[in-house]
Amino acid sequence: MKKILIVLVVGLFCAAVYILWDAGKKNQLSALLDEDAFLLIAHRGASAIAPEHTLASYQLAMDMNADYIEIDLQTTKDGVLVAFHDDTVDRTTDGSGRVADMDLADIKKLDAGSWFNAENPDRAKEEYVGIQVPTLEEIFKAFGDSANYYIETKQPDQSEGMEEKLLELLNQFELLEESQPKGKVIVQSFSADSLKAIHQLDEDIPLIQLIDTGHPFT
Structure with a gap:
């Protein structure tokens, strides 16, 4: 007993x-x-101390307890969603050209970290040399539902099916399940049409309409 x-x-x-x-x-x-x-949104990851929009940058943001990791989303020529801010790869890689004009295989050949070391010698790390541009799928595989995602659709008018591909990956990784908290994923865009497309696919995703004020940090 x-x-x-x-x-x-x-x-x-x-x-x-x-x-x-x-x-x-x-x-x-x-x-x-x-x-x-009061939410901490890691803009392009922990981009002040690691190369922006890389897995290293996102991991540091997670380590620093950011509430969200912010991802600028673009589509490669062969239709793969990647995390990249600028229209061209010139500023943050050793390559040149438009993201939309490059296949994923070409994007993956780029060094997306050495520029950061050159511009920030006090924060430079050897491991950043040769770091790759991540796909959205790779980001979801790395962090799953342990992260909250603040995603911006970039150039959606030039990327047919971007919204459908985004929702497909979100559903694949079960980030839109009812068990997930409201706001697990937030999507923002300068494109009202892109936001409308996402709302038609899933009306529960919180959306933010961006307005161009000429500010360089969006």
């Missing part, structure tokens, strides 16, 4: 701990879109 009682007590204790932990987790997650919440 004592053994049974001990097992029951231990079982109830563990259940209570789990319920409290689960409730705390749900409260924490539900606070993502709380209008009074």
